[in-house]
Amino acid sequence: MPELPEVEVVRLGLVDHVVGKRLTEVTVHDPRSVRRHLAGPFDLAARLAGRTIVDARRRGKYLWLPLDDGDALLCHLGMSGQMLISTAGAPPQKHLRVTLALADGTELRFVDQRIFGGLFISDEGAELPAEIAHIARDPLDPLFDAEELDTRIRRRETGVKRALLDQTLISGVGNIYADESLWRTPLHYARNTRHLRRVEVATLVAHVRDVMTEALAQGGTSFDALYVNVNGNSGYFDRSLQAYGQEGEPCGRCGTPIRRSPFMNRSSYWCPRCQPRPRNGRY
DNA sequence: GCTTGCGCCTGAATGC
DNA sequence: TGCATTCAGGCGCAAG
Numbered sequence: 001m002p003e004l005p006e007v008e009v010v011r012l013g014l015v016d017h018v019v020g021k022r023l024t025e026v027t028v029h030d031p032r033s034v035r036r037h038l039a040g041p042f043d044l045a046a047r048l049a050g051r052t053i054v055d056a057r058r059r060g061k062y063l064w065l066p067l068d069d070g071d072a073l074l075c076h077l078g079m080s081g082q083m084l085i086s087t088a089g090a091p092p093q094k095h096l097r098v099t100l101a102l103a104d105g106t107e108l109r110f111v112d113q114r115i116f117g118g119l120f121i122s123d124e125g126a127e128l129p130a131e132i133a134h135i136a137r138d139p140l141d142p143l144f145d146a147e148e149l150d151t152r153i154r155r156r157e158t159g160v161k162r163a164l165l166d167q168t169l170i171s172g173v174g175n176i177y178a179d180e181s182l183w184r185t186p187l188h189y190a191r192n193t194r195h196l197r198r199v200e201v202a203t204l205v206a207h208v209r210d211v212m213t214e215a216l217a218q219g220g221t222s223f224d225a226l227y228v229n230v231n232g233n234s235g236y237f238d239r240s241l242q243a244y245g246q247e248g249e250p251c252g253r254c255g256t257p258i259r260r261s262p263f264m265n266r267s268s269y270w271c272p273r274c275q276p277r278p279r280n281g282r283y
Numbered sequence: 284g285c286t287t288g289c290g291c292c293t294g295a296a297t298g299c
Numbered sequence: 300t301g302c303a304t305t306c307a308g309g310c311g312c313a314a315g
Contacts, residue, residue, distance in 0.1 A: 032292085036311095061309075079308050080293080095293090114292045116309060158286065167310075175308065265288080266308065 002077045004138055004172030005216035007061050010083050014056035014065065014108075017085045022052045022103040033097035033112060036074075036131075037120035047121055048073065048100065059128070060135045060171025066126035074129050075110070078117025084109045138172035139209040140216070150201045153193050160196065161189035161268060164208070173208060176244045177215075179269045181207040183243035186253075186274040189263065214240065243269040 002010070026048045028034055028041035037044045052068040063083075065073040075083070084093065086107045092099075098110040098119055110119060122129035137144045149170055153163050163169055164178045173181070182189055184207040187200060218240075242252045247260040251271040261268050 035291095076310080078292090078310085112292095113294080114308085116292065156285085162286085165309085266306085 002061065002081065003174040003177055003212075003215070004061060004140070005212055007058060007063060007077060007172075008140070008216055010077070011056050011058045011063055013085075014063070014083065017106070018053050018065070018102065018108050019056055020053065021106075023048050023050065023100055024103050025049055025101045027099045027101075028097070029092075029099065030097045030115070032115050033110060033118045034120060036118050044119070044121055047071070054126075059132055059141075060138050060167055061174075062129075062132045062135060064122065064125065064129055064132075070124050070126050072122045072125035072129050073119060074122050074125065074131060075119050076117045078112060078114065080113040081117030082109075082111040084111055135167050136169055136171045138212075139170065139205060140172070140212055146202065146205050149205060150198060153201055154196055154198075156193040158193055159190045160187055160193050160204070161263065163193050164204075165264075170205075170208070172212065175266055175268075176241070177208065177211050179244040180211050180242060182275065183269075183271060184211070186271065188275040188277050189261075189268045189270060191278050243271070245269065 026045040028045060031041045034041050034044050053065045054068055055066045057064050057066065061076060063075040065075070067073065075081075086109050088101060088105050088107050090107075093109065093111045095111050095113040096109055097112050097115070100108040100110070102108060120131075122131050125131070152169055156163055161178050161182060164173045164181070165175070179189070181204060185200065185204045187204060243258060246258040246269055248257050250256065251258055251274060254271065254273045256271055256273040258269055259272050261270070
């Protein structure tokens with residue numbers, strides 16, 4: 001599934017393949033993929049036709065394409081979304097949801113098996129769409145403020161992994177990178193944010209940034225010039241994961257079998273020795 | 284205001 | 300073999 005590094009790879013692909021180009025016709029094949037565009041699929045298509053894409057930007061896992069009229073086309077890939085460049089007339093992909101035809105004869109195609117992602121237009125959203133203004137900066141953003149995060153996270157009364165997944169505190173962190181960063185620090189996912197020490201928060205944030213930077217470096221290598229890549233199989237996951245998905249495997253530090261615990265209707269992977277479960281909520 | 288949990292989806296994997 | 304159930308995940312929003 002696309003996490004921040006994969007989304008950044010997609011953004012770079014969009015810069016290369018669609019920025020500066022004019023949209024000629026937009027076809028919505030499945031209205032569920034534009035459900036966040038409240039005016040409906042026909043309105044979305046009509047407003048995009050004839051517009052020129054002037055940039056490709058990102059905040060956290062959101063992408064947006066500023067248009068020449070000041071509006072922006074927002075995109076979230078969700079769990080399974082892909083942005084593909086095709087030549088017009090190429091056979092449709094199995095889960096093709098929206099086709100955006102470009103004046104040069106190519107097509108930008110939004111393909112999404114599970115429809116957790118989607119497209120919508122933000123009025124006057126070229127600079128920063130209002131719909132995503134609540135999303136915090138991510139750790140790869142030059143203006144990311146680690147001091148501010150430290151203050152806000154330690155004011156919270158919640159588990160540290162919940163905080164990592166809260167996009168209003170820090171964006172771009174999904175379940176996989178949360179587990180990897182907590183393993184590296186190391187911290188148990190249920191540690192109370194209120195009782196974290198400054199150095200623990202600082203170390204955690206440094207590891208989040210490292211994990212993402214490493215994944216970005218490796219994800220970029222699988223990028224194909226004709227394919228705005230986003231299938232999550234960046235190769236990084238196969239080689240480098242220390243915690244996520246490693247249930248029963250020996251911890252890379254101490255050899256203790258990695259454990260899997262239910263967490264927010266999904267899973268958390270952790271080393272019971274390096275990341276001991278807090279007993280009273282403080283530790 | 285802050286925190287928590289549900290529902291949206293599909294298809295692979297698992298259970299009976 | 301075939302049908303039913305479970306699981307995975309990010310995010311918005313309603314409820315607590």
